[in-house]
Amino acid sequence: MPELPEAETIARTLAPHVEGRLIRSIRFFAPRARRGMIPDLEGRRLLRSRRHGKQVVLELDGGVLMVKLGMTGSLRWRGPAGPYTRALLELDEGWISFDDVRQFGSIGWAPECPRSLGPDPLEVSEEEFRARLALRSARIKTLLLDQHFLRGLGNIYADEILFAAAIHPLTPARRLDAERVGRLYQVMRDVLERAIAAGGSSISDYVDADGRPGNFQQFHQVYGRAGGNCPRCGRTLRRILIAQRSTHFCPGCQKQNY
CATH class of the missing domain: 3.20.190.10 (MutM-like, N-terminal)
Incomplete structure (x- = not known):
């Protein structure tokens, strides 16, 4: 998608x-x-x-x-x-x-773009990101998919961002400490910017306006890799359902320590 x-x-x-x-x-x-x-x-x-x-x-x-x-x-x-x-x-x-x-x-x-959605992940300030996160009790994976929280994230990049930030996808958002929130904000921007530079991810039939596929799928660390080995620690990657959405993560790097 x-x-x-x-x-x-x-x-x-x-x-x-x-x-x-x-x-x-x-x-x-x-x-x-x-x-x-x-x-x-x-x-x-x-x-x-x-x-x-x-x-x-x-x-x-x-x-x-x-x-x-x-x-x-x-x-x-x-x-x-x-x-x-x-x-x-x-x-x-x-x-x-x-x-x-x-x-x-x-x-x-x-007449114009709707204003009912949340801010853009590449435009929101860290201060606003922290403030919005502090008010929410939802699980962090669910929250990242909520377009009223941030507009633009889906299953692929939510999984990749949480892995890069070493945060378990079931962690309640307001249980994240200041250090982990700061790390989440920084890696979110980094993952998205690298994905854009690579032309996006071609999982099935995605191509750009000139018909060229993206390349970022080659750099996916966890998405679609359940059963394989974590590139960071070697543990077996897992897939679970969160709010009826497939979620990929490493139980070794993304511990349930909340």
């Missing part, structure tokens, strides 16, 4: 192709791909391609197209039409195709 690094990579690789272009039309080939009402976009200028949480945002004059990637969504510059193409945004030169195998993604329209 595309998370913050993948959405950031798609937005960045799309930007040089589309910023400044005029829109001719938007066509949908699957009803589920359209989220709510979308006005006539003909003649509107595409000003900017950026990310908001896990979504790719196409800023236009007068509003934004919010692209929810879901489990398997992708945006391709001049992508070839195929059986999984759900929408096509035609520009004065070229087009953007929205492909989605499992159809959990969609495109919606809004």
Whole structure:
């Protein structure tokens, strides 16, 4: 599932192709791909391609197209039409195709990006991060997945961040001491920045706007590696369910000491 690094990579690789272009039309080939009402976009200028949480945002004059990637969504510059193409945004030169195998993604329209979600993990200050964490009693893995706490994290990077911070995923957030909170904040930024630099993680069919897969999956320490050996201590990595989500961790490095 595309998370913050993948959405950031798609937005960045799309930007040089589309910023400044005029829109001719938007066509949908699957009803589920359209989220709510979308006005006539003909003649509107595409000003900017950026990310908001896990979504790719196409800023236009007068509003934004919010692209929810879901489990398997992708945006391709001049992508070839195929059986999984759900929408096509035609520009004065070229087009953007929205492909989605499992159809959990969609495109919606809004006057501006919603403000109901939490801050961005790469923009939140350490002071605000500490303050928000201190108020929450949820397990830390559950909290990192809560888009109202922080927007953009999903299963892959929550597991990798908690391993890097040596924090057990079942630890109640408010039981973390100041040292561990500081470490969590720093490794969160480090893991995400390294993942973006690597073009994201291609677990199944993720590619950027130019059709290139990511490489960060080669550097996963725990995600998807249950039963293998911990790269740090050699213990067998485990997989458990937390809030119905698969969670990967090392019982040796991430001890239940809370």
